[in-house]
Amino acid sequence: MPPKLIRGTGRKTHPLVWGFAIICTIIAIGVIVAGLVVFIGYMIIGPRVPFISVIYAKLDRLDNSQAEILQIQMSLVIRAENDNAKAHASFSDFNLLLSFHGVDIAELRNDPFDIPKNKSQDFTYVAQSTPIPLDPEEQEEVDLSLKQNKITFDLKGSVRTRWRVGILGSVKFWGHLDCQLQFFPYNGSRINKDCSTKSR
Numbered sequence: 001m002p003p004k005l006i007r008g009t010g011r012k013t014h015p016l017v018w019g020f021a022i023i024c025t026i027i028a029i030g031v032i033v034a035g036l037v038v039f040i041g042y043m044i045i046g047p048r049v050p051f052i053s054v055i056y057a058k059l060d061r062l063d064n065s066q067a068e069i070l071q072i073q074m075s076l077v078i079r080a081e082n083d084n085a086k087a088h089a090s091f092s093d094f095n096l097l098l099s100f101h102g103v104d105i106a107e108l109r110n111d112p113f114d115i116p117k118n119k120s121q122d123f124t125y126v127a128q129s130t131p132i133p134l135d136p137e138e139q140e141e142v143d144l145s146l147k148q149n150k151i152t153f154d155l156k157g158s159v160r161t162r163w164r165v166g167i168l169g170s171v172k173f174w175g176h177l178d179c180q181l182q183f184f185p186y187n188g189s190r191i192n193k194d195c196s197t198k199s200r
Contacts, residue, residue, distance in 0.1 A: 049173050050082045050089040050115065050161040053196035055122070057181050059188035062151065068139050070132040072105055074098065074153070074181075076125045082115040082163070089115045089163040096157030096177060098127050101141055105129040105153070146185055153181045155195060 054076060061073035078096075082089035094110035106127035115121055134142065145151035155177060162172045175197030182191040 048083040049175070049198070050080065050084070050091065050163060051175055051196055051198040052078055052080050052091075052094075052159050052177065053198065054155065054179075054181070055079045057183075057190045057195075059151070059183040059185065059190075060126075062185050062188070064142055064146070066131075068134045068136075070100070070134055070138075070142060071129055072100070072132070073126065073128045074105075076108070076127060078108070078123050078125065079120050080113070080115055080123070080159075081120040083118065084163060085118045087163045088117060089161055091115065091159055091161055093158065093160040095159075096155060099154045099156070100132070100152075101138055103132055103134075103138065105132070108157070149184055149186060150191065151183050151185045153183075155179055155181055159197065 056075070056077035058075045059072070060075055061071065063071040076098075080091050090112065091110075091114075092112040094108075094112075096108040098105045098108065106125075106129060108125050108127065110123060113121070142151075156179075158174055158176045160172065160174055162170060164170050177195070177197050179195035180192065181195065183189065184191065
C-alpha cells in the first residue's frame with residue numbers, strides 16, 4: 001500500500017517576530033553605514049594624534065662633591081603639538097617623572113590646556129633635585145659616567161589628548177613617554193635628541 005502524503009497545517013510567523021526582524025535588520029544596516037562613514041571620513045580628513053616631545057634639555061648642574069651625595073639641576077623645554085589643521089586639541093593628565101637609575105629626581109606636571117589647530121606650545125621646566133643619597137652601586141654608576149663623559153637619565157610618563165575631528169566626533173588618546181636623556185657631564189649638553197610620545 002503506497003504511503004500517504006501527510007500535509008501539515010503550517011504555522012504562520014507572528015507579526016511581532018517579523019517586526020523585530022525588520023528592526024534588527026535596520027539597526028544592522030545603520031551600524032554598517034555608520035562604520036563606512038567613519039572610515040571614509042578618517043581617510044579623507046586624516047586626523048593626527050597630538051603629542052608632546054622634549055625639544056631642549058641641558059644638565060645645568062651635577063654635583064657629586066660630597067661622598068655618596070648627588071645633586072642635579074636640569075632645564076627642559078617640552079613642546080605640546082597639534083598637527084591637525086581642522087581640530088583643536090586638549091591636553092590633560094600631564095605627568096612626567098625624571099629619574100636617575102631608579103632614583104626619582106623631579107616630577108613634571110601641567111594643568112590642562114588647549115592647543116589651537118595646527119599650533120604648538122612650549123613649556124619650560126627647571127628640575128632640581130634635593131640631595132640624593134647614593135648607595136655604593138649608584139655611586140659607582142656616577143663615577144663611571146663621569147669617566148666616560150656620558151650620563152643617562154630616564155624620563156617617563158603620560159599625557160591624555162582629546163580632539164574633535166569633523167563628523168568623527170571626539171577622539172581621546174593616551175600618549176606615553178619613555179625615553180632616556182643623555183648628556184656630556186662636563187658641559188651639560190644633550191647627546192641624543194629623540195624623545196616624544198609621537199607614534200613611530
